Amino acid sequence: MEASNQAGEFIPAALAAYGVEADEIELAVMQAAHETFWPPILELLELDTSAAASEHDPDLSQAPPS
Amino acid sequence: MSEPLDLSLRDQAAAIAAGDVDAGELLEATLARIEARNSTINAIVETFPERSREMLAAAPTGPLHGVPVVIKDEWPLPWRAQRFGAADMLASPEPGESGPYRALRDAGAVVVGVGNMHELGASSTGNVSVYGPAGNPWNPERCPGGSSSGPAASVAARLVAGAVGADGVGSIRYPAAYCGLTGLKPTFGRSAMEGHHMADVSTTIVSGPLCADAADARLLGSALFGEKLRAGDVSGLRIGVIRDEVSEDVAPAVREACEAAIEELRQEAGGEVREIELPELPAATLATVLIANSESLGGITPERLNNLDPELSPLGRGLLKYRLLLPAVATVKSHQLRTIARRTLASVFADVDVIAWPTVPAVAPPLAVPMVELPSGTLTADAANVRGGALANLTGIPAVSVPVGSSEGLPIALQLQAAWGRDELLLDAAEALERANGRRWVEAVPPLAQGEPSEA
Numbered sequence: 001m002e003a004s005n006q007a008g009e010f011i012p013a014a015l016a017a018y019g020v021e022a023d024e025i026e027l028a029v030m031q032a033a034h035e036t037f038w039p040p041i042l043e044l045l046e047l048d049t050s051a052a053a054s055e056h057d058p059d060l061s062q063a064p065p066s
Numbered sequence: 067m068s069e070p071l072d073l074s075l076r077d078q079a080a081a082i083a084a085g086d087v088d089a090g091e092l093l094e095a096t097l098a099r100i101e102a103r104n105s106t107i108n109a110i111v112e113t114f115p116e117r118s119r120e121m122l123a124a125a126p127t128g129p130l131h132g133v134p135v136v137i138k139d140e141w142p143l144p145w146r147a148q149r150f151g152a153a154d155m156l157a158s159p160e161p162g163e164s165g166p167y168r169a170l171r172d173a174g175a176v177v178v179g180v181g182n183m184h185e186l187g188a189s190s191t192g193n194v195s196v197y198g199p200a201g202n203p204w205n206p207e208r209c210p211g212g213s214s215s216g217p218a219a220s221v222a223a224r225l226v227a228g229a230v231g232a233d234g235v236g237s238i239r240y241p242a243a244y245c246g247l248t249g250l251k252p253t254f255g256r257s258a259m260e261g262h263h264m265a266d267v268s269t270t271i272v273s274g275p276l277c278a279d280a281a282d283a284r285l286l287g288s289a290l291f292g293e294k295l296r297a298g299d300v301s302g303l304r305i306g307v308i309r310d311e312v313s314e315d316v317a318p319a320v321r322e323a324c325e326a327a328i329e330e331l332r333q334e335a336g337g338e339v340r341e342i343e344l345p346e347l348p349a350a351t352l353a354t355v356l357i358a359n360s361e362s363l364g365g366i367t368p369e370r371l372n373n374l375d376p377e378l379s380p381l382g383r384g385l386l387k388y389r390l391l392l393p394a395v396a397t398v399k400s401h402q403l404r405t406i407a408r409r410t411l412a413s414v415f416a417d418v419d420v421i422a423w424p425t426v427p428a429v430a431p432p433l434a435v436p437m438v439e440l441p442s443g444t445l446t447a448d449a450a451n452v453r454g455g456a457l458a459n460l461t462g463i464p465a466v467s468v469p470v471g472s473s474e475g476l477p478i479a480l481q482l483q484a485a486w487g488r489d490e491l492l493l494d495a496a497e498a499l500e501r502a503n504g505r506r507w508v509e510a511v512p513p514l515a516q517g518e519p520s521e522a
Contacts, residue, residue, distance in 0.1 A: 010391075011388075015391075020390065022384070026380060026387060029380060029383070030387060033388045034388065040348075040349075041396045044400070047399065047403070052403075052406045055408070060254035060255060060486075061462060061486060061487070062462075
């Protein structure tokens with residue numbers, strides 16, 4: 001299913017679950033954001049990152065420990 | 067001597083120190099120039115002449131003694147809370163001594179105004195702000211870049227010679243590129259950050275300088291770092307470049323100018339160009355945005371989102387609410403990707419000293435319609451720009467944007483990135499590039515900065 005189609009159901013349902021209200025313009029903004037973000041999010045979720053446990057509290061001022 | 071207002075940051079400081087320029091007169095002239103030029107570009111959203119005069123009166127003898135500077139509306143001042151370019155920033159800002167303010171004060175600088183910024187720091191364009199959009203001094207109908215729109219536009223228009231921005235996902239480098247400046251995104255944690263409303267939670271945001279050239283960025287950066295950024299040697303510089311589908315998706319004029327600049331830098335340094343691979347780059351872009359967005363969620367509650375200030379733009383309201391819907395699992399994946407990208411970069415920087423690619427893939431788009439034309443088609447400027455800007459924020463490495471060309475009367479910029487802690491090398495490389503092109507691009511001045519009739 002296309003992200004644009006999903007957004008029509010997903011966004012209002014998710015907002016309702018949080019109890020967050022949104023007007024038509026805000027919903028249109030969120031739908032546009034969803035169409036931009038959701039496909040690459042799904043691609044990100046497909047990545048196999050299991051071999052790379054996240055650095056615990058990484059020191060971003062330095063290279064990672066080798 | 068040139069008009070003191072048009073001197074570089076370092077020359078203003080030197081002239082004041084030598085007694086050739088009176089700092090009080092420079093401050094008053096700066097305020098007058100802001101009055102004369104700012105209405106065209108809306109770069110500075112507030113001045114406070116009495117505060118500035120008091121700051122000058124108390125200024126210590128430091129490397130920036132008496133030099134007027136602008137600071138982004140992201141940093142609190144003792145007499146003014148930041149607004150983050152927004153009618154509602156979720157946090158409860160208060161006036162205070164932010165780290166950048168202290169750094170400027172202790173260096174003897176005079177904060178002369180607050181720079182406009184894109185609402186909530188949420189875009190690379192600068193076309194939405196509670197103060198109204200900022201304009202690009204090269205063409206006020208074009209975007210100045212964001213989110214540090216006002217700091218960049220104020221330096222490009224020669225209102226001041228230096229400004230302090232903040233960079234969470236490219237927000238110093240994009241406006242530096244659009245406005246033809248040198249903008250440094252420091253290594254994470256190396257520059258002053260205290261007092262930022264996200265200082266305790268952000269792993270991407272840093273303060274940094276926006277100046278006309280690398281030497282000025284070195285001077286202002288030294289104040290922000292709290293240590294002298296010493297000049298070094300770039301002989302034998304190894305320059306890494308990427309040749310893949312996304313990296314090649316750049317407007318032809320931008321690609322041509324950046325490739326020429328890379329070759330000029332190689333020749334000037336007597337170095338070499340090596341092809342490298344960063345397979346995580348496309349996913350790293352999204353990961354950066356997700357991490358940055360998740361880190362901004364701490365102050366969000368459903369009740370708060372239902373009571374946003376109505377003056378917040380519809381875009382801002384919608385995007386704030388959408389952040390609530392981003393899946394946590396994607397953020398976890400993003401942190402894993404950060405680890406992978408950092409390890410890949412550590413390996414890459416064993417083989418090259420800097421990585422070079424266009425800061426932004428096209429020149430500044432129209433304020434009214436911030437879209438860019440690329441070989442792959444039409445994209446929002448944000449979607450296009452974040453591809454090149456995000457990696458440094460995700461991984462913590464430093465990056466600098468330097469002007470290297472012009473198209474449609476608008477600047478083109480090259481970005482250089484280096485390993486953690488090698489900020490000085492980036493400035494060395496930027497200066498080498500300036501030497502190579504005869505300082506043609508750092509000395510280019512937009513029409514707006516070429517003098518008003520009243521100044522003739």
